[in-house]
Amino acid sequence: MARWLMLLVLGLAKSSFAFPMPGQATPQKPKATPAKKTMELSPEALKAQMEAGAEEARKKRASWAATDSALPPRDEARGSILRLELEGGITQSSSEYVLQGIQKAKEQRAEALVIVLDTPGGLLQATREMVSAFLASPVPIVVWVGPGGARAGSAGVFITMAAHVAAMAPGTNIGAAHPVSGMGGDIEGEMDRKVTNDTAAWARSIATLRGRNAAWADQAVRSSDSVPESEAEDLAVIDMVVSSEKELMEKLHGMVVGVEGERYRLVTQGVPVETIEMTGAQKLVQFMADPNLAYILFLVGMFGIFLEFKVPGLIIPGVVGAVCLALVLGVQVMPVNWFAVLLIVLACVCFVAEIYVTSFGALTALGVFCLVSGSYLLFDVPGSDFRVDHGLIWGAAAGFTLLAVSIGTLLMRSFKQSPLSGREAMAGLVVDVYRAIPTGGEGKVIMQGTFWNAVSEVPVAAGAQVRVLEMDGLTARVEPFGDEDSDHGSMMTEDVEDIADAPDVAPDSEI
Incomplete structure (x- = not known):
């Protein structure tokens, strides 16, 4: 059985593991693809590329600022500020939670939607849904990676860059967005190139649209580049570093954002903040993530x-x-x-x-x-x-x-171990004969305190000792034992004499 199970598993695993099957040539290691060779840059070249991307992002922001200076300040906010807490892995449940928050902000004409983010990553499909909702949102989205110790890993990179305003707390980091398999390793072969190129192009597109460093976004996907909050601000990956949500609200006041082709100044001072909690089902699902x-x-x-x-x-x-x-x-x-x-x-x-x-x-x-x-x-x-x-x-x-x-x-x-109870335990016991056992007939023996029918191939007189060979139903098959001592706890002759006057009872009747 074990042999057939092993063959079954090896047959199923043939297409999933990189070890040779019996009679199969040893598979060769996949060769490095030309695409990956072109991505190998020296530290100096990589630094220059990052600085060039940051400079390009700053120029784009400067061009916006030139026109934004003419925008008049606003005295009143359109509505309250809504707040979401997105912690843990990015799943369909967290995507549903964010989409519901955006819909509620739209219905209430909120001034802004603030998302407090701390995630190691998650599902790419759920991330795409959230980013698409960010880009189409009629309400400004503000993502703050915090508090200290939080991170925007993998999927969190796209969520942060897609926000209208991206901020981080001191002691946080962002990056490592390279697609990986569920085992934590690289995806191999042609699929790796397809997934990496597609994800890198998506990251560059988001960064360019929001005026962020597209070169760094590309490296975060291709090389799993990760940076702390101060470096992220220097590289124009985020807009600001703030230590608390209170400081975030102060810096957001008067900041210009572009929503649905319209640019206007935010009003955040003195505006009430309403936190939207996850439903019970969403919390359970998120806990399971x-x-x-x-x-x-x-x-x-x-x-x-x-x-x-x-x-x-x-x-x-x-x-x-x-x-x-x-x-x-x-x-x-x-x-x-x-x-x-x-x-x-x-x-x-x-x-x-x-x-x-x-x-x-x-x-x-x-x-x-x-x-x-x-x-x-x-x-x-x-x-x-x-x-x-x-x-x-x-x-x-x-x-x-x-x-x-x-x-x-x-x-x-x-x-x-020898049996301790039941009929199997009776085999080998040395017992006394209560009623003589004739040849071809039945007698009685006293065994474990009860009377049992007994048969023997030779006649045995009453009072003699016999050894139990086996049990056949309620009848013991015995043989003469002799006068030697027994280690099996036999009954002595004097014990038999004490019960000699006992009536003839059926087998298994207790004394």
């Missing part, structure tokens, strides 16, 4: 389901397992690789089968292989920054291996 948490819930779910199949009627493991799997797979917070799900399911099958099949550890080894492989591939889908921590994967593999080995060791010990 942690690949490590999702991975743990997935393993707990699989273990609960298999435990319910193994011991029917427990109910609680099955319910807990179903809920965990529903949260991970049903809610679809993060896209999963279904081949990886199959591998993890197969791993659980192997661990359970190890209990019933003598494979000498082969099923456990196969289960560990499937578990590790499936875990690395679980969120390996295009356009996703989510990945499971490698330490967690190996920790889970070690835990399941230890569990399987422990169960196997306990089972081996139980197989070697």
Whole structure:
């Protein structure tokens, strides 16, 4: 069985792993593509390119400022200022939250929509939806990466650059927007060039539209360039560095923004700020947008389901397992690789089968292989920054291996032990004959405090000792034992004499 399972896994994995199959030539490592060679710049050339991009962005802003100086100040704001808090991975739930905020700001004719951002990245599709809404918003969008310690990683780069006003707090950083696979590595081959070129062109387009450094945006995608807030301001990636939201409101007052072809000055001093909270469902989904948490819930779910199949009627493991799997797979917070799900399911099958099949550890080894492989591939889908921590994967593999080995060791010990109860435990006992056993007939013996029918190939007199060979239903097959001592706790002759006057009772009747 283990051999066939191994062949099945290797056949399924043939197109997903870069190791040779039996009889297959060793695959060659992919050669470096010409496109990547052209991106290798010296530090001096790269610095010059960044400075040139910053200078171009400043010139564009200066041209806007030349016309903005003629704009009259505004005395009153159009409405209140709405505020959103976007923290954690960028998912469809967070995209829905931002789109709802933009729609509410539009309906209330808000003066501005402020988004407090702290994200390591997320889904590319959800990011595109948010950026598209930013660019078409009739209300100015202000993104502040803060407070200190926050970051605008990967998807956060596009969200920050697409805002009408981009600000960061001291002690924050922005960058590292190169598309990666769900395993955390580079996408290989032609697909890497396609995805990288497409994303880099999108980043340059957003930066150019908002008067930001398009050269840096390109490098953030191609080379995962990341910079702190002060350098981001010097490179014209953001508009300002502010330490608090109060300072942000002070600097926004009188600042000129362009919305739907119209440029006007913002009014933020003394304007009330209304925070829009996520709904309960959105908070739950956003909480689940942690690949490590999702991975743990997935393993707990699989273990609960298999435990319910193994011991029917427990109910609680099955319910807990179903809920965990529903949260991970049903809610679809993060896209999963279904081949990886199959591998993890197969791993659980192997661990359970190890209990019933003598494979000498082969099923456990196969289960560990499937578990590790499936875990690395679980969120390996295009356009996703989510990945499971490698330490967690190996920790889970070690835990399941230890569990399987422990169960196997306990089972081996139980197989070697003599039975302690039941009919199997009666074989080998030395007992006394209560009623003589004739040849071809039945007598009675006293065994473990009860009377049992007994047969023997030779006649045995009452009071003699016999050894139980085996049990056939309620009848013991015995043989004469002799006068030697027994280690099996036989009854002595004097004990028989004490009960000699006992009535003839049916087998299994207690004395």
